[in-house]
C-alpha cells in the first residue's frame with residue numbers, strides 16, 4: 133500500500149482490514165495482480181488516483197469468494213496488489229478451463245483495450261497497413277497480434293530497443309521501427325500506413341499523423357502524462373482526408389454484453405493459441421516497487437505480474 137504518493141520506494145507491505153463487498157460486488161482471493169501504465173501515474177498522484185492510504189492494481193486473477201470460480205476482475209479504483217480484492221461483478225469474467233491464470237490476467241485489461249480499439253473504432257480495412265506504437269508493451273504486443281487477426285495487411289511496430297524490435301517481429305510485425313529515429317515520419321510514410329494506433333502521444337503521434345496515407349486514421353488509446361497536448365486543425369486532417377479517433381475501455385465495461393463478447397473473443401483466441409500474452413516477469417508483492425521501476429524505465433516486454441502471495 134501507499135501511505136503517500138511518490139516514487140516506487142513509497143510501497144510498503146502492510147496488514148489491512150479485508151475489504152467489504154457491497155451490492156453488485158464480490159471478493160476475490162487474488163493469486164496474481166497485473167501492472168498497468170496507469171499504476172505509475174496513480175503512484176505519483178496523477179490521473180485521478182485512489183485516495184490515500186491507497187492499494188494500487190487495476191486487474192487481478194483469483195477465486196471468487198462464495199462460488200470459488202476462477203475469475204479475472206478489472207478494478208476501476210485499484211485494490212489489486214492485495215491478497216483479497218473487492219471487485220464489481222459487472223467488470224468480472226470467469227476464466228475458461230484450459231486457460232492459465234497468467235494468460236487470462238495478461239489478456240483482459242490490455243487485450244480488451246487493443247481489441248476494443250481496433251475492432252470498434254480503428255476497423256482495419258482488409259490488407260491495410262497498421263502501425264502500433266509501444267508495440268512491445270502490454271497493450272501493444274496484443275494489438276500487433278490482433279491487427280493481423282482482424283485482417284490487416286502488414287503490421288509495423290514501434291519499439292525503443294533492438295531487443296524489443298526483435299520481439300515485435302516475433303509477434304508477426306513485418307517491420308519494427310525505433311520511435312526515436314529522427315526521420316520517423318519519413319520511415320513511417322515509406323510503409324504506407326493506413327491505421328496508426330498510438331499509446332504514446334507527443335512527437336510519435338505527430339509523426340504518425342504526418343505519415344498517414346490518404347483516408348488513413350490515427351487512433352489514440354493513451355498518452356504518456358508528459359506528452360504535450362495535441363491539437364489538430366481541420367485543414368491538416370483534410371490535407372490527407374484523415375480521421376482522428378480515440379478509445380476508452382470504460383465504454384466497453386459500461387456495456388456488459390459487449391465486455392463479455394470482447395473477453396470471450398480474447399480467451400477463445402488464446403485457447404486456440406492465435407493470441408499469446410507474453411509475461412515479462414512475475415514480481416513478489418514486496419518487490420512491486422522494482423517492477424514499477426522496470427515499467428517506467430521502458431525495460432519490460434508484454435505484461436508485468438505481481439504474485440501477491442509470494
Ligand SMILES: NC(=O)c1ccc[n+]([C@@H]2O[C@H](COP(=O)([O-])OP(=O)(O)OC[C@H]3O[C@@H](n4cnc5c(N)ncnc54)[C@H](OP(=O)(O)O)[C@@H]3O)[C@@H](O)[C@H]2O)c1
Pocket residue numbers: 167168169170241242245266267268269270271272290291292293296311331332352353354355356379380381382427428429430431432434
Ligand atoms: N484507452 C484505454 O482505455 C486504455 C486502457 C489501458 C491502457 N491504456 C493506455 O495504453 C498504454 C499502454 O499501457 P500498458 O499498461 O500496456 O503499458 P506499456 O505499453 O507496457 O507501457 C510501457 C511502454 O510504453 C513505452 N513508452 C513510451 N514512452 C515512454 C515513457 N516516457 N515512459 C515509459 N514508457 C514509455 C515504452 O515502450 P518503448 O520503450 O518501446 O517506447 C514502454 O515499454 C498507456 O498509454 C495506457 O494509458 C489505455
